[in-house]
Amino acid sequence: MNRRFLLSLGILTTVGLSLLPFFWFLLSSFKSQAEVEAVPPTWWPSGSLGFYRSALFDHRLFDYVGNSIVVAGSTTVLALLIAIPAAYALARLAVPGKQGILAVLLCVSMFPQMAIAGPVWRLLDAIGGLNHRWGLVLPYVALTLPLAIWILASFFKELPPELEDAARVDGCGPWTTLLRITLPLAAPGIFTAAILVLIYAWNEFFFALLILTQPEQQTLPVGIALFQGEFTMPWGELAAASVVATLPLILVVLLCQRWIVSGLSAGAVKG
Amino acid sequence: MTGSSRLTRHRDGPAAWMMVAPALFVTLVFALYPVLDSLWLSLHHIFVGVPTLGRPFIGLDNYLALLLDPAAHQALFVTFAFVVLSTLLELACGLVIALVIHEHFRGRGLVRAAILIPWAIPTVVASQLWRYIFNDQYGFANLLLFGDRITQYVPWLAYPTVAFGIIVLADVWKTSSFAALLMLAGLQVIPDDLYDAAKVDGANLWQRFRHITLPLLKPAMLLALLFRTMDAFRVFDLVFVMTQGGPGDATQVLQFYGYQTLFTEGRLGYGSAVSVTVFLMILSLSLVYLRAIGSSLLERGRA
Numbered sequence: 102m103n104r105r106f107l108l109s110l111g112i113l114t115t116v117g118l119s120l121l122p123f124f125w126f127l128l129s130s131f132k133s134q135a136e137v138e139a140v141p142p143t144w145w146p147s148g149s150l151g152f153y154r155s156a157l158f159d160h161r162l163f164d165y166v167g168n169s170i171v172v173a174g175s176t177t178v179l180a181l182l183i184a185i186p187a188a189y190a191l192a193r194l195a196v197p198g199k200q201g202i203l204a205v206l207l208c209v210s211m212f213p214q215m216a217i218a219g220p221v222w223r224l225l226d227a228i229g230g231l232n233h234r235w236g237l238v239l240p241y242v243a244l245t246l247p248l249a250i251w252i253l254a255s256f257f258k259e260l261p262p263e264l265e266d267a268a269r270v271d272g273c274g275p276w277t278t279l280l281r282i283t284l285p286l287a288a289p290g291i292f293t294a295a296i297l298v299l300i301y302a303w304n305e306f307f308f309a310l311l312i313l314t315q316p317e318q319q320t321l322p323v324g325i326a327l328f329q330g331e332f333t334m335p336w337g338e339l340a341a342a343s344v345v346a347t348l349p350l351i352l353v354v355l356l357c358q359r360w361i362v363s364g365l366s367a368g369a370v371k372g
Numbered sequence: 373m374t375g376s377s378r379l380t381r382h383r384d385g386p387a388a389w390m391m392v393a394p395a396l397f398v399t400l401v402f403a404l405y406p407v408l409d410s411l412w413l414s415l416h417h418i419f420v421g422v423p424t425l426g427r428p429f430i431g432l433d434n435y436l437a438l439l440l441d442p443a444a445h446q447a448l449f450v451t452f453a454f455v456v457l458s459t460l461l462e463l464a465c466g467l468v469i470a471l472v473i474h475e476h477f478r479g480r481g482l483v484r485a486a487i488l489i490p491w492a493i494p495t496v497v498a499s500q501l502w503r504y505i506f507n508d509q510y511g512f513a514n515l516l517l518f519g520d521r522i523t524q525y526v527p528w529l530a531y532p533t534v535a536f537g538i539i540v541l542a543d544v545w546k547t548s549s550f551a552a553l554l555m556l557a558g559l560q561v562i563p564d565d566l567y568d569a570a571k572v573d574g575a576n577l578w579q580r581f582r583h584i585t586l587p588l589l590k591p592a593m594l595l596a597l598l599f600r601t602m603d604a605f606r607v608f609d610l611v612f613v614m615t616q617g618g619p620g621d622a623t624q625v626l627q628f629y630g631y632q633t634l635f636t637e638g639r640l641g642y643g644s645a646v647s648v649t650v651f652l653m654i655l656s657l658s659l660v661y662l663r664a665i666g667s668s669l670l671e672r673g674r675a
Contacts (some may be wrong), residue, residue: 103577107577108472108475108477110461111468111471111472112472112477112483113439115468115469115472115483115487116483116486116487118545119486119487119489119490119530119545119549120486120489120503122490122501122505122512122545123489123490123493123501125501125504125505125512126497126501126504129504137510138510139510140510140525141514141515141518141519141520141522142510142511142512142514142515144515161520172496183394183395183398184395186390186391186392186394186395186396187391187392187395187396189391190388190389190391190392191392194384194387194388195384195385195388196388196389196392200486202392202396203673205399206387206399206657208658209399209403209404211602211654211655212403212407212654213605213606213609213644213647213650213651213654214606214608215404215606215625215626215627215628215630215631215634215647215651216407216410216647216648216650216651217402217403217410217647218406218634218635218647219409219410219413219634219644219647220405220406220409220413221402221405221406222635223409223458224402224405224406236378239398239402240401240402242398242402243398243399243401243402243403244402244403246395246398246399247399250395257375260573264468270474272557274387275384275386275387275388275391276391277384279391283653286614300492303494304492304493304494304495304496304497305610306494306495306608306609306612306653307608307631308392308622310612311635313567320592321494322494322495322496322497322609323496325494325496325497325500326496326499326500326609326612326613328500336504336507336510339506341499343497343501346494347492347493347494347497350492350493351489353492354485354488354489354502355485358481358484358485359481359490361488361553362484362488362556363514365550365553365557
């Protein structure tokens with residue numbers, strides 16, 4: 102009884118505290134201008150879509166969403182294309198210096214962005230990547246590779262090796278084995294890595310702020326961070342834009358909770 | 373070992389290298405080279421946009437200046453305070469969340485998803501959200517505490533200590549679920565019979581937690597501590613959006629200080645010294661942790 106009471110209390114508190122703050126943004130996004138500016142604040146909105154309209158049309162939300170889709174989408178595809186073979190080789194094949202490579206990747210995942218920001222900026226300046234969306238994709242790929250490789254490698258390692266060995270005995274090379282045998286089996290792991298890379302690229306702010314400086318190129322986080330009104334802070338539009346930026350992620354989490362949980366923990370504790 | 377013969381493995385050589393090469397190339401060009409470049413730049417006197425000054429090599433002068441820079445001391449102090457407070461709170465909250473979502477109950481999947489939502493929300497959105505909640509007039513915090521007694525409304529983010537506390541709060545809200553997931557993985561590998569045996573011996577809920585869960589969860593907790601410390605050291609978005617380092621310099625963290633010296637003031641040499649220092653601190657911290665975890669991470673990387 103004691104235990105059941107504790108559990109219910111724990112569920113209610115954690116879920117409540119997790120959801121309540123964002124709920125306030127959600128409520129505000131459906132208010133009218135007068136309701137947002139009311140002092141004391143009002144609880145319930147009268148249900149206006151005005152803020153969504155003006156966020157979309159007056160505050161470049163269309164541009165931000167489009168840029169974020171392009172950047173996050175390309176990052177995910179490119180990072181997976183590079184990470185899958187690397188993770189397979191590190192998990193299954195004889196790669197000289199394997200431990201060293203894994204250790205270096207782990208170190209890279211701990212880099213503070215500041216430590217590489219200046220040189221990355223200069224590098225992109227030199228190759229003409231500043232103010233281009235592809236210029237943002239390159240560092241994103243580099244920074245998400247460690248996570249993707251660690252997760253994928255740990256998934257690959259958990260697959261039974263017999264099928265692969267059979268394929269090898271039948272004369273398949275490593276590439277054929279990876280493509281025909283391992284990839285289909287590892288689909289959930291690949292899906293997990295893709296989700297985590299996608300969330301990273303969708304949410305990243307620091308490099309996006311440095312590399313894309315024109316308003317029409319900026320991604321959602323930069324757009325939301327630099328949200329400005331002429332005289333006062335447009336909280337209603339900001340709330341609407343934030344809901345738009347967050348909705349895809351909430352959907353992803355609701356639908357893929359199982360994979361995210363296993364992916365984050367597999368990448369770490371189960372190693 | 374995968375069971376392939378030594379001969380097959382030897383033949384894999386070129387293919388294996390081809391598979392790893394692109395990843396190594398990207399990492400080398402966009403992560404390792406930049407760190408070394410930062411190190412090199414930090415030994416020079418460079419101002420962006422003032423090419424007439426040249427870029428004289430000045431050895432460790434930037435680091436000496438950093439040692440004597442009161443703004444850097446403040447940033448270091450704020451960063452340390454932030455790291456300690458937020459990671460400890462995240463570990464505590466994460467443990468509670470992990471214990472809750474480890475239990476079996478109806479709708480557990482939905483509860484897990486709900487708890488993950490703050491983690492998935494872009495940090496920038498979370499920052500604006502908390503800034504709005506603690507707004508001096510339209511804020512939820514004022515509404516909740518004072519209702520319609522408007523005269524008592526508080527401009528929370530205008531007070532140095534409170535602003536710092538709010539940054540910590542926002543970080544704890546956003547990332548406790550991540551710490552929880554790491555600890556959940558740790559809970560899942562504790563065998564059930566340990567608890568059953570303890571129950572037979574008459575241990576109560578607290579005793580079982582104290583003598584079974586906590587000690588066996590230690591590796592996972594250390595890992596969560598490691599990841600959260602690294603991340604807390606790198607805090608930037610929260611400060612950029614919510615306070616810009618203020619009021620005064622109460623929330624001036626190292627990353628924000630480095631960003632300002634590098635990109636706002638264009639002191640490329642000095643800013644690089646700041647970022648290299650942050651990098652070295654994180655690196656040494658992670659070495660300490662990895663030692664404590666017993667390098668189990670890398671050992672498990674062995675196929």
